[in-house]
Amino acid sequence: MRYVKDVALVIRSKNAGPYELTFDLMFPSAEVYNEVKDAITKEKVAALYKIEESKVLSIIHFAPAHAVKITIVRPRPSGDLGETDVYGAQQHTPLFELTY
Amino acid sequence: MTELRVLSPTAILGYGFPLASFQAGLERNPHVIAVDAGSTDPGPYYLGSGESFTQRSAVKRDLRYMIDAALQRKIPLIIGTAGGSGAKPHVDWNLAIIEEILVELKKEAQIAVIYSDIDRDILLQELKNGRVKPLGPVAELTEEDILASTNIVAQMGLEPIMEAIEKGAEIIVSGRAYDPTVFAALPVLKGFDMALALHMGKILECAAIAANPGSGSDCLMGTIGADSFILETLNSERECTRLSVAAHTLYEKSDPYSLPGPGGTLDLHGTTFEQLPGGRVRVAGTKFVPTDGYFLKLEGASLLGYRTISIAGVRDPIMISQIDEIIERVKDRVADNFQDLKDYQLHVHCYGKNGVMGELEPHPAPGHELGLVIEAVAPTQEIADTICSFARSTMLHYGYPGRKATAGNLAFPYSPSDVSAGAVYKFSIYHLLQVDDPKSLFPVKMGRSGL
Numbered sequence: 005m006r007y008v009k010d011v012a013l014v015i016r017s018k019n020a021g022p023y024e025l026t027f028d029l030m031f032p033s034a035e036v037y038n039e040v041k042d043a044i045t046k047e048k049v050a051a052l053y054k055i056e057e058s059k060v061l062s063i064i065h066f067a068p069a070h071a072v073k074i075t076i077v078r079p080r081p082s083g084d085l086g087e088t089d090v091y092g093a094q095q096h097t098p099l100f101e102l103t104y
Numbered sequence: 105m106t107e108l109r110v111l112s113p114t115a116i117l118g119y120g121f122p123l124a125s126f127q128a129g130l131e132r133n134p135h136v137i138a139v140d141a142g143s144t145d146p147g148p149y150y151l152g153s154g155e156s157f158t159q160r161s162a163v164k165r166d167l168r169y170m171i172d173a174a175l176q177r178k179i180p181l182i183i184g185t186a187g188g189s190g191a192k193p194h195v196d197w198n199l200a201i202i203e204e205i206l207v208e209l210k211k212e213a214q215i216a217v218i219y220s221d222i223d224r225d226i227l228l229q230e231l232k233n234g235r236v237k238p239l240g241p242v243a244e245l246t247e248e249d250i251l252a253s254t255n256i257v258a259q260m261g262l263e264p265i266m267e268a269i270e271k272g273a274e275i276i277v278s279g280r281a282y283d284p285t286v287f288a289a290l291p292v293l294k295g296f297d298m299a300l301a302l303h304m305g306k307i308l309e310c311a312a313i314a315a316n317p318g319s320g321s322d323c324l325m326g327t328i329g330a331d332s333f334i335l336e337t338l339n340s341e342r343e344c345t346r347l348s349v350a351a352h353t354l355y356e357k358s359d360p361y362s363l364p365g366p367g368g369t370l371d372l373h374g375t376t377f378e379q380l381p382g383g384r385v386r387v388a389g390t391k392f393v394p395t396d397g398y399f400l401k402l403e404g405a406s407l408l409g410y411r412t413i414s415i416a417g418v419r420d421p422i423m424i425s426q427i428d429e430i431i432e433r434v435k436d437r438v439a440d441n442f443q444d445l446k447d448y449q450l451h452v453h454c455y456g457k458n459g460v461m462g463e464l465e466p467h468p469a470p471g472h473e474l475g476l477v478i479e480a481v482a483p484t485q486e487i488a489d490t491i492c493s494f495a496r497s498t499m500l501h502y503g504y505p506g507r508k509a510t511a512g513n514l515a516f517p518y519s520p521s522d523v524s525a526g527a528v529y530k531f532s533i534y535h536l537l538q539v540d541d542p543k544s545l546f547p548v549k550m551g552r553s554g555l
Contacts (some may be wrong), residue, residue: 022534055464086451091145091146
C-alpha cells in the first residue's frame with residue numbers, strides 16, 4: 005500500500021462554480037497516472053470526507069494532463085451562512101490519505 | 105485572413121501585467137485585445153451588492169495601457185464581465201473609469217455597452233413558462249428567489265459581442281459574459297472555427313495561469329489558424345508546455361472533456377496538445393456540440409442580513425476539551441436572553457479544530473490553542489451587533505465544569521473586540537434559462553465617449 009500523495013505532483017481543491025468543489029490530482033508521467041488512476045474511487049473519497057457516496061458527483065480521468073479530477077457537492081453554496089472557505093482552496097488535505 | 109492573434113494581458117482586469125510582456129504582445133501585432141474581468145469565486149457579496157471585487161485604481165492602471173494601445177493601433181478592446189460580476193452597477197463603474205482615462209488621454213472612442221441584467225418580470229414569466237432549470241446540485245428556482253435577488257445577470261454568448269464589433273465599437277464593455285466570448289468573438293466573426301476559438305478563449309481568459317510557472321498577472325497570446333491554435337507567453341521567465349496547457353483545462357471546472365456554455369458544449373475528447381519550439385503549444389481537434397435549445401446561465405444574489413464578528417483565542421486546555429459543548433450552551437443562553445429575536449444566525453468558527461473545513465473535516469481534534477470567530481448575522485446591523493456582543497460576553501465569563509481560570513475564558517487581540525462587517529449576501533440563482541434568440545436579452549448600446 006502506497007500513498008497517492010507521494011507520487012502526485014499536484015493535489016488541489018477549488019470551487020467549480022458556487023455549488024461544487026473540485027479536486028485535481030496530477031501525476032508526473034503517463035506511467036504513474038496509469039498506475040494510480042483506477043485506485044481513486046467514489047467510495048474512497050466519500051470515506052475520507054465522511055460524506056455520502058452520492059455527494060461525490062464524478063471522478064474523471066484526463067490523460068492529456070495525467071490527471072484525475074474529483075468533484076463533490078459543496079457543503080453549502082459558496083459564501084452561505086457557516087462558510088469556511090469561500091474559494092474552496094483548502095479542502096484537499098484528506099486526499100493526502102488516499103492509497104493505491 | 106489565415107491567422108488571427110488575440111492578446112490577453114491579464115487573468116482578471118485589475119490583476120496587472122508586466123509592461124515588458126504587454127509591449128512584447130503588441131509587437132506581435134494582435135488583432136484584438138481582450139480581457140475577462142469577472143469571477144464568482146470571491147463569493148456572492150459582489151454580485152449582490154453591486155460592488156467590484158477589484159480595486160478601482162488597479163483596474164484603471166490596467167485599462168489605461170490597454171485603451172491607449174487599442175486606440176493607437178485601431179484594434180478593438182473587449183472587456184468581459186465588467187466590474188467583476190457584470191450587473192449594471194458593475195458595468196457603470198467600469199464605464200466611469202474608461203471615461204476618466206479617455207479624458208486623461210485626450211482621446212475619444214466609440215464605445216459599445218452590453219448590459220446583461222435580466223428583468224425580474226421577464227424571468228418570473230419564463231419561470232411560469234417552464235424555461236428555467238437548475239444548474240448542477242441546485243434547488244428549483246422559486247418566485248421568492250427572483251423577487252429577493254438584488255442583481256440578476258445572464259451570461260451572454262458570442263452573438264451580442266460580435267454585433268458590437270460589427271457596429272464598429274472600439275471599446276466593448278460587456279456585462280456578464282461567458283468567459284471565452286471576448287476572446288473568441290472576433291475570430292468567429294472572421295470565419296475561424298467556433299470550437300477552436302472558444303477553446304482558445306477558455307485558456308486565454310486566465311492569461312498566463314496556463315503557463316509554467318503560472319501567473320494570474322502576466323500576458324498570454326493566442327494565434328488561431330485554420331485547424332488549430334497556438335498559445336505562447338510573452339515573458340522569457342515562463343513558457344507554455346503541453347502539460348501546463350492541458351492541465352489548465354481542469355481549472356475550476358467539473359469535467360475537462362465537456363465544457364458547457366451558451367448554445368452548446370465544447371467537446372475535448374479528440375483534443376490534442378502539441379509542444380512547439382520556443383515554449384509554444386498547439387491545440388487542435390476540439391469540437392462544438394450544439395445543445396438542443398439555447399441556454400443562458402443565470403446568476404443572482406440576495407441579501408441575507410448584516411454581519412458582526414468577534415475574534416478571540418482560547419489557550420486553557422480544560423476549556424478546549426469542552427469547546428463544542430460550551431459553544432452550544434452559549435447559543436442557548438443567547439436564544440434564551442433574546443426570545444423575541446428569532447431571525448438571527450449565530451455561528452462560531454473554531455480555528456485549530458475545524459475552522460477551515462467545517463463539517464468536511466475528518467479529524468476535528470483541537471490543537472493546544474484555538475482561534476474563535478464568533479459570527480452573528482441578523483436582519484439589521486444593530487441586531488447582529490447585539491447578538492455578537494452578548495455571545496462574546498457570555499462566552500468570556502461562561503462557567504464550564506471544572507473551570508480553574510475564573511477571570512475570563514477568551515483572549516481578545518483587539519479593542520473594540522467586535523467588528524460590524526456589513527451586508528451579507530447569498531447566491532440565490534444559479535440556473536439555466538432557455539431562450540429563442542441569443543441576443544434579445546443583451547441589447548448593444550453604442551455611444552461616443554471621451555475628450
